[in-house]
Amino acid sequence: MMDDRDGRYGDRGREERPRGPRVPPHHLEAERSVLGAILLNNEAIHRVVEIGIEPRDFYLEAHGRIFETLHSLSGRGQPLDLITLSSALRDRGWYEDIGGQTTLTALVEDTFSIGNVVYYAKIVREKALLRRMIEIAGDITRDAFDGVDDVEVFLDEAEKRVFSVSDIQLTKSFSSMKDILVKNISDIEEAASRGTAVTGLPTGFNDFDKMTAGLHPGQLIIVGGRPAMGKTSLVVSAAQNAALLHKGVVMIFSLEMSKEELVMRMLSSQARIDSKRLRLGRLVDRDWPRLAQAADQLSKAKIFIDDSGALTVMDMRARCRRLMAQEKKLDLIVVDYLQLMQGSKSGRNDGSREKEISEISRNLKSLAKELKVPIIGLSQLSRALESRPDKRPMLSDLRESGAIEQDADLVGFVYRDEYYNKDSEDRGIAEFIVAKHRAGETGTVRLAFMGEYTLFANLAGDMPGSPVPNGPGGGGGGIRPRDDIQL
Known part of the structure; x- marks a missing residue:
């Protein structure tokens, strides 16, 4: 002393x-x-x-x-x-x-x-x-x-x-134009050297990645859709692509679905095995090698799932920081879904659910900027669209808060015409409608939807990263689960 x-x-x-x-x-x-x-x-x-x-x-x-x-x-x-x-x-x-x-x-x-x-x-x-x-x-x-x-x-x-x-920053200051330009020019040079239009984290959906240049640090991306449209499957497909194809570290907060159910969906999509048969265990011999390889691939993926209920943004911040300390990086955060989150105590005491959702949306955007990680937040949509002749969602359909639209850098909606029109010519086709894009163009991306696998993929071919092979000889061979699945 x-x-x-x-x-x-x-x-x-x-x-x-x-x-x-x-x-x-x-x-x-x-x-x-x-x-x-x-x-x-x-x-x-x-x-x-x-x-x-x-x-x-x-x-x-x-x-x-x-x-x-x-x-x-x-x-x-x-x-x-x-x-x-x-x-x-x-x-x-x-x-x-x-x-x-x-x-x-x-x-x-x-x-x-x-x-x-x-x-x-x-x-x-x-x-x-x-x-x-x-x-x-x-x-x-x-x-x-x-x-x-x-x-x-x-x-x-x-x-x-x-x-x-x-949370207490040691320094917090303004930056000069010169310093900012140095960083921007460096980013441009890096993008040019890569020779690709995707400068952020690719989702694996080619047309979407071309439109947005990928997901970028600090972005809040809102994905909305009515029930059964497949918004969770779409985002989980993107998360799998980020982790498996691009070695990203992904954190999924699954407030609606249990972690076991979510991983079951991932197994179905990765192995290309009907999800219903997978849940019931009704597999044929040729399914086991596919399941084994899918399980092996997913076990190596840096995907982390938290299925705790009623989390606050503060809870998520603490857990993401712990994961960043453990993995040395974090590339994507997924929140499924916003309306199941809980606001701060003061926000809850206000008594207005709309104000609480506004606070959650604002804090998620702040968290994305603070951690320098893109956050995908799923959101419910208003039932009002069901009464319209054209049921494609619009920004006004975002449920409970217009603040979600204001805070988001990108807002996209999942729409499948065959759900409403049984005679639709677009069977097996999903539309991802980019209704707001702060950094670029808007429009509609068409994707293949394979409901039996809970899977979204590119229309021009399969999802990047070929499906798990059927294995030699197709069926037969008497392969048992314990002989083939090792994690």
Whole structure:
């Protein structure tokens, strides 16, 4: 622990917090240098505040009070010097508490470099974050000793408290046009070197990828559809393509369907085995090799599924960050579906479901930007479209909130004409109607829909990545499940 050197800070300026066997992380010289630099150059306070420094970030309470007073003076447009600071501290009744003139004079005399104030401020901030982690860890330990009724709830709450520290950004600033252009030109050069029109994460649906250039970090993509249109199957097909063909890491929040049911669908589409026969176990010999290979492929895919109900965006943020720490990246987040999510406590207390959905939509967009990951959110549509002659969805059909349309970068609707018109010429054809696209064109993409496999694919051929082969000899051979399926 650092000494008070020659005692010039006075008794009141000494560390005032109780000490245990170990001293929390801190750096008193950095704290003093930050305060001294502000007194010597008033412009320094803007650079310090930009880093996110708050009064509570100072280990010594006296330093925190001095900074709070300086910040208040600056906010009122007053000069920051020993005279104005002393006067303001007296007005607040803090002058003697911080050590009086001895402490203030020493701050100025002991500041050797004004130019390094940002570096000193970062040290103060980092030490504060470490102390906050220690405090949270102590609270979690104490709560665990006191007894826990529901361990799962306790773990979830503990996780949120830990990740709340990482929500605090060490720096947050504006960027110059030059810096932004350097990044943009770099992205353009990278795209040119790839020789492909798809600059984002491909979905595997060729016409859609050509229209959108793929899914891009920070985007919120809304996929809407009436029940039985296949919106979950469409998005799951895209997620499988991203993980299997492009080695992406995918997080799926399945609020409606259990993880087992969702994986059963994936097995059906990957193995090209009728989903009903698969659920009932009515397989013939030639199905087993296909099932085994599909299971092997899916087991290697970086697809993670959370089927917890009534999640909030805060819950999803914590779990995605944990996954990013584990996998070192995250390429796609899927939420099925928005209306089953839960808003914040304040949003729920408001009593308006429309406002709650608006909050959820806004927070999902913020999460996409924060994590730099595209988020696909599924949404229900209003029943009103059922009464129209043309039942193709429109933006006005988004259920419960116009804010969904405003927040989304892209809005697409799934429509299958054969569902409404049994004599339709478009049997086995699905339309994905891109009704809003902030970064480009809109239009309709036609896809093949194989309902028996719960699968969407390109019309010109099969889904990228050939289907699992039938295996030698077609049927027969007496292949048993346990002989062939190993995960």
